[in-house]
Amino acid sequence: xxxxxxxxxxxPQHQAELLAADAIGDIIEHWGFRKVLGRVWTVLFIAAEPxxxxxxxxxxxxxxxxxxxxxxxxxxxxxxxxxxxxxxRKEFFEAETDFWKMIxxxxxxxxxxxxxxxxxxxxxxxxxxxxxxxGPLTKASTDRVERLLSFVLxxxxxxxxxIKSRQVDFSPFGNLVSFPLRVAKGKKEG
Amino acid sequence: xxxxxxxxxxxPQHQAELLAADAIGDIIEHWGFRKVLGRVWTVLFIAAEPxxxxxxxxxxxxxxxxxxxxxxxxxxxxxxxxxxxxxxRKEFFEAETDFWKMIxxxxxxxxxxxxxxxxxxxxxxxxxxxxxxxGPLTKASTDRVERLLSFVLxxxxxxxxxIKSRQVDFSPFGNLVSFPLRVAKGKKEG
DNA sequence: TAGAACTTTCAAAAGGTTCTGAAAGTTCAA
DNA sequence: TTGAACTTTCAGAACCTTTTGAAAGTTCTA
Numbered sequence: 535x536x537x538x539x540x541x542x543x544x545x546p547q548h549q550a551e552l553l554a555a556d557a558i559g560d561i562i563e564h565w566g567f568r569k570v571l572g573r574v575w576t577v578l579f580i581a582a583e584p585x586x587x588x589x590x591x592x593x594x595x596x597x598x599x600x601x602x603x604x605x606x607x608x609x610x611x612x613x614x615x616x617x618x619x620x621x622x623r624k625e626f627f628e629a630e631t632d633f634w635k636m637i638x639x640x641x642x643x644x645x646x647x648x649x650x651x652x653x654x655x656x657x658x659x660x661x662x663x664x665x666x667x668x669g670p671l672t673k674a675s676t677d678r679v680e681r682l683l684s685f686v687l688x689x690x691x692x693x694x695x696x697i698k699s700r701q702v703d704f705s706p707f708g709n710l711v712s713f714p715l716r717v718a719k720g721k722k723e724g
Numbered sequence: 725x726x727x728x729x730x731x732x733x734x735x736p737q738h739q740a741e742l743l744a745a746d747a748i749g750d751i752i753e754h755w756g757f758r759k760v761l762g763r764v765w766t767v768l769f770i771a772a773e774p775x776x777x778x779x780x781x782x783x784x785x786x787x788x789x790x791x792x793x794x795x796x797x798x799x800x801x802x803x804x805x806x807x808x809x810x811x812x813r814k815e816f817f818e819a820e821t822d823f824w825k826m827i828x829x830x831x832x833x834x835x836x837x838x839x840x841x842x843x844x845x846x847x848x849x850x851x852x853x854x855x856x857x858x859g860p861l862t863k864a865s866t867d868r869v870e871r872l873l874s875f876v877l878x879x880x881x882x883x884x885x886x887i888k889s890r891q892v893d894f895s896p897f898g899n900l901v902s903f904p905l906r907v908a909k910g911k912k913e914g
Numbered sequence: 915t916a917g918a919a920c921t922t923t924c925a926a927a928a929g930g931t932t933c934t935g936a937a938a939g940t941t942c943a944a
Numbered sequence: 945t946t947g948a949a950c951t952t953t954c955a956g957a958a959c960c961t962t963t964t965g966a967a968a969g970t971t972c973t974a
Contacts, residue, residue, distance in 0.1 A: 546856035
């Protein structure tokens with residue numbers, strides 16, 4: 535087996551599969567996952583029947599190791615399932631087809647984690663500024679950090695509502711997101 | 725100047741600033757920008773007054789080059805503005821404070837670009853599958869690719885509506901996002 | 915129990931991204 | 945026009961992420 539990529543003639547089916555897999559890979563990457571996870575899921579989704587790991591690796595030109603890791607991670611996210619085929623030695627895998635289930639899982643696990651960590655740090659920052667030493671701009675800075683915090687809180691609430699109702703209303707952001715903010719009005723500094 | 729990071733005593737203000745900057749950096753990174761862009765914007769936002777590039781670099785321990793590149797990119801996204809100070813040689817920078825303006829700019833430029841590119845590729849894939857050679861699973865695969873395409877189209881529409889109205893309604897996804905999908909019903913294959 | 919078929923793990927390599935630092939570029943005052 | 949102050953650019957360095965490939969592990973059959 536040569537070390538260079540082989541460019542065998544590709545069937546239209548395979549070509550379509552690669553095109554779609556890579557497109558969905560880009561979306562998935564944009565959501566902070568590895569592109570390969572999106573590609574593997576898409577191959578399974580398009581196949582419309584369970585596939586063995588080796589077949590996936592072959593279609594996407596991945597090593598057995600990479601295929602195994604991708605499938606493990608996809609299962610951890612509940613978007614791919616292992617399927618047992620009577621009489622088959624190897625395992626088969628199939629794609630979860632319920633998009634909403636996938637979306638809400640990602641939002642409720644991963645996004646919440648990030649939002650929580652950000653909220654905590656902003657709270658600490660606000661506390662530091664409030665409790666500590668008075669300077670010419672400390673008050674203004676405290677206001678700004680508090681505004682960031684409000685924003686994160688509202689966003690977090692909106693996201694949670696979204697998962698429950700499938701609707702997001704950003705109206706509550708009101709003048710929180712969009713405000714002209716008098717900038718250190720009437721003040722000058724060196 | 726030593727090559728190692730110096731750990732001078734840090735004022736509570738500075739500590740708060742770094743904490744908040746890094747938290748917002750994490751959010752921004754999650755949206756596909758460099759973390760440093762989030763940190764620079766946050767320092768400017770918290771400062772609540774225009775700052776010179778050198779001051780930003782100092783606070784975040786960045787080189788002049790990195791600071792310059794970050795500020796250029798932030799301006800390109802319209803989230804930081806250059807400010808001229810009469811009598812000052814150097815340039816000052818201030819943060820855009822209208823969150824909504826920032827969000828909608830990112831959505832309408834960057835997200836749309838991604839969605840368009842994905843849509844195009846899925847359309848090509850669907851075309852390839854439809855026009856080409858009949859196989860036992862080609863019909864099922866075509867259906868799947870078409871479903872991905874519908875999903876992207878609905879998502880794109882929802883995002884555009886969101887930017888216009890500040891509301892997203894994912895109800896139109898209806899059974900598009902959540903469907904039990906009869907899986908190759910009544911068919912078996914080797 | 916031995917061995918074949920298959921899967922998982924992980925250290926090292928490859929590949930990608932971001933930052934540094936110095937040189938080039940720009941602007942302004944004199 | 946010169947030189948000081950400041951900014952930008954970019955090649956190489958540093959850093960981070962992902963993949964490979966081979967060894968170890970697992971499961972099943974005989």
